[in-house]
Amino acid sequence: MELDLGFEFHAVTRDHKTKARSGKFTTAYGDVETPVFMPVGTQASVKAMTPENLKAAGAEIILGNAYHLYLRPGIELIDSLGGLHEFMNWKSPILTDSGGFQLFSLSQMRDITDEGVIFRSHLDGSKHFIRPEDSIHIQQMLGSDILMAFDDCTPYPTTYEYAANSTKLTLNWAKRCLHEHQAKKKNGQALFGIVQGSIYKDLRKKCAEDLQQMDFDGYALGGLMVGEPLETTYEIIAHTVSILPEDRPRYAMGLGLPEDIFHCVAAGVDMFDCVVPTRNARNGCLFTHQGKLIIKNAQYAKDPNPLDLECECYTCKNFSRAYLRHLFLSGEILACILNSIHNLYFYIQVVKKIRTAIQEGNFFEYWQSFLRSQHEMN
Amino acid sequence: MELDLGFEFHAVTRDHKTKARSGKFTTAYGDVETPVFMPVGTQASVKAMTPENLKAAGAEIILGNAYHLYLRPGIELIDSLGGLHEFMNWKSPILTDSGGFQLFSLSQMRDITDEGVIFRSHLDGSKHFIRPEDSIHIQQMLGSDILMAFDDCTPYPTTYEYAANSTKLTLNWAKRCLHEHQAKKKNGQALFGIVQGSIYKDLRKKCAEDLQQMDFDGYALGGLMVGEPLETTYEIIAHTVSILPEDRPRYAMGLGLPEDIFHCVAAGVDMFDCVVPTRNARNGCLFTHQGKLIIKNAQYAKDPNPLDLECECYTCKNFSRAYLRHLFLSGEILACILNSIHNLYFYIQVVKKIRTAIQEGNFFEYWQSFLRSQHEMN
Numbered sequence: 001m002e003l004d005l006g007f008e009f010h011a012v013t014r015d016h017k018t019k020a021r022s023g024k025f026t027t028a029y030g031d032v033e034t035p036v037f038m039p040v041g042t043q044a045s046v047k048a049m050t051p052e053n054l055k056a057a058g059a060e061i062i063l064g065n066a067y068h069l070y071l072r073p074g075i076e077l078i079d080s081l082g083g084l085h086e087f088m089n090w091k092s093p094i095l096t097d098s099g100g101f102q103l104f105s106l107s108q109m110r111d112i113t114d115e116g117v118i119f120r121s122h123l124d125g126s127k128h129f130i131r132p133e134d135s136i137h138i139q140q141m142l143g144s145d146i147l148m149a150f151d152d153c154t155p156y157p158t159t160y161e162y163a164a165n166s167t168k169l170t171l172n173w174a175k176r177c178l179h180e181h182q183a184k185k186k187n188g189q190a191l192f193g194i195v196q197g198s199i200y201k202d203l204r205k206k207c208a209e210d211l212q213q214m215d216f217d218g219y220a221l222g223g224l225m226v227g228e229p230l231e232t233t234y235e236i237i238a239h240t241v242s243i244l245p246e247d248r249p250r251y252a253m254g255l256g257l258p259e260d261i262f263h264c265v266a267a268g269v270d271m272f273d274c275v276v277p278t279r280n281a282r283n284g285c286l287f288t289h290q291g292k293l294i295i296k297n298a299q300y301a302k303d304p305n306p307l308d309l310e311c312e313c314y315t316c317k318n319f320s321r322a323y324l325r326h327l328f329l330s331g332e333i334l335a336c337i338l339n340s341i342h343n344l345y346f347y348i349q350v351v352k353k354i355r356t357a358i359q360e361g362n363f364f365e366y367w368q369s370f371l372r373s374q375h376e377m378n
Numbered sequence: 379m380e381l382d383l384g385f386e387f388h389a390v391t392r393d394h395k396t397k398a399r400s401g402k403f404t405t406a407y408g409d410v411e412t413p414v415f416m417p418v419g420t421q422a423s424v425k426a427m428t429p430e431n432l433k434a435a436g437a438e439i440i441l442g443n444a445y446h447l448y449l450r451p452g453i454e455l456i457d458s459l460g461g462l463h464e465f466m467n468w469k470s471p472i473l474t475d476s477g478g479f480q481l482f483s484l485s486q487m488r489d490i491t492d493e494g495v496i497f498r499s500h501l502d503g504s505k506h507f508i509r510p511e512d513s514i515h516i517q518q519m520l521g522s523d524i525l526m527a528f529d530d531c532t533p534y535p536t537t538y539e540y541a542a543n544s545t546k547l548t549l550n551w552a553k554r555c556l557h558e559h560q561a562k563k564k565n566g567q568a569l570f571g572i573v574q575g576s577i578y579k580d581l582r583k584k585c586a587e588d589l590q591q592m593d594f595d596g597y598a599l600g601g602l603m604v605g606e607p608l609e610t611t612y613e614i615i616a617h618t619v620s621i622l623p624e625d626r627p628r629y630a631m632g633l634g635l636p637e638d639i640f641h642c643v644a645a646g647v648d649m650f651d652c653v654v655p656t657r658n659a660r661n662g663c664l665f666t667h668q669g670k671l672i673i674k675n676a677q678y679a680k681d682p683n684p685l686d687l688e689c690e691c692y693t694c695k696n697f698s699r700a701y702l703r704h705l706f707l708s709g710e711i712l713a714c715i716l717n718s719i720h721n722l723y724f725y726i727q728v729v730k731k732i733r734t735a736i737q738e739g740n741f742f743e744y745w746q747s748f749l750r751s752q753h754e755m756n
Contacts, residue, residue, distance in 0.1 A: 043704075050692075073700070322451070327422075329450065332425065
């Protein structure tokens with residue numbers, strides 16, 4: 001019988017001017033310090049990055065996705081090859097999303113019942129039925145270190161009544177997820193609950209409180225960045241975090257731009273994931289300490305400087321903006337590779353600097369200086 | 379004034395059963411042992427490979443292309459950024475093709491005169507005129523270690539008369555290239571002549587002899603693999619090499635499959651380049667010591683083995699066929715990266731093993747055992 005080391009989280013330092021905090025959690029595949037940015041490896045690959053590139057970019061934990069991996073290549077296959085860590089050769093922590101969000105955003109013919117969701121695959125139209133128990137089973141078979149509860153992502157805009165019913169369903173499913181998880185979890189696997197409730201504060205409060213009663217290992221904020229104004233997003237996040245327990249990590253799903261991350265950290269969020277650094281990299285939009293840089297612009301044609309004057313990543317240490325512009329305009333795959341290496345390094349470094357700033361008591365000052373440094377470059 | 383170290387080539391070992399030989403040449407950016415396989419970096423990037431990946435694959439020298447780089451990003455730009463080595467951060471030898479072949483295969487509205495070639499860019503239709511002197515000037519500005527003469531690539535099939543005139547033009551241009559090169563070369567830059575003559579042995583002989591009289595640093599075989607039967611290719615190569623001097627390297631341009639390389643080495647060829655390893659990698663066709671492997675095939679769906687059971691490359695040491703199949707079917711960029719790493723490693727290692735076998739006196743035996751090992755895997 002395997003020893004269950006148990007998932008543990010400790011908040012280490014608390015900021016005085018904001019609700020920011022630094023902390024650490026422990027998994028079977030190693031410790032992770034928070035705040036942390038988690039690169040997204042939806043299909044068992046963080047796009048255009050090898051595991052070595054990810055390590056060099058400072059990644060400590062990455063995301064996988066139950067919905068995508070269930071449909072392709074299939075869970076039994078990954079399990080037979082030793083689980084997701086082994087399959088993609090990533091020997092550090094993995095968090096898997098439950099598929100709730102992808103059923104909301106990707107699948108065709110979605111039919112939600114109390115029991116679960118009937119849907120057609122976005123790949124081949126094949127019909128599937130997933131219950132909360134199935135999602136947990138899938139994530140357990142993947143062997144992820146942090147599992148997410150199967151939730152119903154409420155669309156925006158929606159009526160209060162619809163949101164209330166949707167949140168009720170999420171709470172019901174959360175309970176079933178927890179039951180399934182506790183019966184079969186192994187090797188210190190953690191399960192996070194997801195707070196829904198759309199933009200309605202009382203629904204968010206009710207959801208956060210009820211989930212807390214169930215006692216999850218961590219709490220995520222879901223159903224955000226789905227079309228609502230950014231100010232509302234921030235408001236809902238601050239409101240929800242204030243209800244969540246101090247001794248559990250808080251995870252803002254799918255957030256966001258660097259400035260959003262600062263905002264959320266200030267509200268007390270510990271964990272982030274977003275496709276923006278890798279997707280923007282492939283589109284030639286680079287994040288730098290001087291602001292956003294659109295590499296195709298003519299002003300960089302002869303520019304011998306690195307992308308980011310303050311960056312120590314492989315791309316910035318070895319290549320000029322002029323070369324990166326040439327690669328991008330020529331449609332070279334190397335453009336995707338080098339741009340992704342830079343953008344992920346930038347994101348991860350900024351979040352690490354946030355962590356250090358919290359520990360050194362100057363998070364607010366770092367936040368302000370970061371914002372001042374972001375000029376419009378193009 | 380810079381010291382001209384001079385290009386030097388020495389044949390070190392000669393095989394007894396075939397005309398194979400091992401040797402070494404010296405450039406300002408380092409020595410290269412032959413036989414050698416040179417990865418193709420047409421647009422200042424070997425597709426999907428970082429310079430570190432190339433080094434790890436064992437690459438000692440790579441190709442650039444005067445035609446492509448002249449059109450995009452432009453030669454003045456690369457020169458202003460310190461030359462091609464600096465631009466793409468490849469601090470080892472570079473050989474540049476003159477553009478003769480690309481004018482034959484890519485450009486629109488090609489008009490050949492004794493003076494040079496008027497053509498329209500394949501990128502934007504803009505009109506250009508390139509003389510042999512311009513091609514040399516372009517390659518000098520790129521700073522390549524081995525320049526190729528500007529030639530007229532004879533199409534196949536063609537009449538004897540057309541081929542004779544085309545070869546005459548190539549010889550005339552070769553003389554002008556040499557003149558331009560000798561006046562302005564620096565830092566040990568070498569210039570290779572290109573033997574044309576289509577499938578006509580007397581034209582090949584005449585071209586090889588006349589080029590030899592001009593005294594180039596090396597000799598290439600051009601105008602091959604343009605549609606003629608493979609047996610004819612082999613015959614023309616063996617015939618031409620027999621006329622070329624012993625003390626200069628011989629380069630078979632654009633060749634070929636691994637089995638072609640063995641054939642050419644046996645005929646006395648020293649240098650090879652081909653887009654096949656990287657292009658096939660992107661299409662999911664992998665070279666292995668057990669034969670060619672089409673990664674999308676269903677038989678690899680659950681296969682935990684590495685691509686090649688005898689390979690030490692990064693891809694084979696870290697990933698299963700099942701994972702690589704998943705990446706390929708999912709359209710992940712990482713499929714291109716990992717497949718390219720493997721195929722280039724395979725090519726470079728096979729040519730290195732050929733070199734060692736020549737030195738150890740068992741090239742013929744290695745050739746035969748290689749052919750026996752190549753089963754139909756799919």
